Amino acid sequence: MAAAGPGLYTEIGKKARDLLYKDYHTDQKFTLTTYASNGAAITAASTRKNEAIFSEIQSQLKHENVTVDVKATSESNVTTTFTVHELGTPGLKAILCIPFPYQKSAKAELQYLHHHAGVAASVGLNANPVVNLSGVFGTKTIAVGADASFDTSSGDLTKYNAGLSYNAGDFVAAATLNNKGDSLAASYYHLVNSTTAVGGELTHSFSSNENTLTFGTQHALDPLTTVKARFNNYGMASALIQHEWRPKSLVTISTEVDTKAIEKSSKVGLSLVLKP
DSSP states (O other): GGSSSSOOOGGGGHHHHHHHHHHOOSSEEEEEEEOOOTEEEEEEEEEEEEEEEEEEEEEEEEEEEEEEEOOOOOOEEEEEEEEEOOOOSTTEEEEEEESSOOTTTEEEEEEETTTTEEEEEESSSSSSSSEEEEEEEEEESEEEEEEEEEEETTTEEEEEEEEEEEEOOEEEEEEEEETTTTEEEEEEEOOOOSSSSEEEEEEEEETTTTEEEEEEEEEEEEEEEEEEEEEETTTTTEEEEEEEEEEEEEEEEEEEEESSSHHHHHHEEEEEOOOO
């Protein structure tokens, strides 16, 4: 049912965002996933950013329609997430997120996917919660949606966004109004052929009257190797190569450079993902 519908609000413009921004990084990251005898997936990840190292370990256990995720970070934070799929009816999902030490970030969420709608509602589990509601209505081809957050402690709308998408399969276009109406973004994704895709995004800030234009492309050299590149109107250029050297195990090398100051700005990132 979900595959035939418009999806959730976060999927508006996702094709273009993934092409332009996904997997680009200038840090060093290592991720290792193993599986226990009871079926639990255990993932350890470590990221080096500048001189700091951030680590986390996450375990995931699935039983019938229930998934439990426990994540611990090097900053002594532990987050447990319970997800119940197909809760009572097809397309309905319930999510409960509980951090430790207990913080205001604890929340409960419901998601519902239908042929003509995708709705998500979440509420913080505290005395003065933030309530978030988003909805998308239409079809897999044309959809319109909105996303808003309300802070019950102040009585203010802390977020309200709106979006429109058009999906023709090999061509996807989207427009979103973000940051309480201060930012307008328009994006497109075009699958040129089975190995090559191009995309672009134009954002305009009404308060600063600034425009940011980003173009990108993706090409599969072979079934296991992909190259990507992007460039924006401020002269920032990025490129990456990603190789799947075994199923679900990826090595990614990316670079970023300011073409206006090449000798000072070049950065290189490395990501290694290992799965059995």
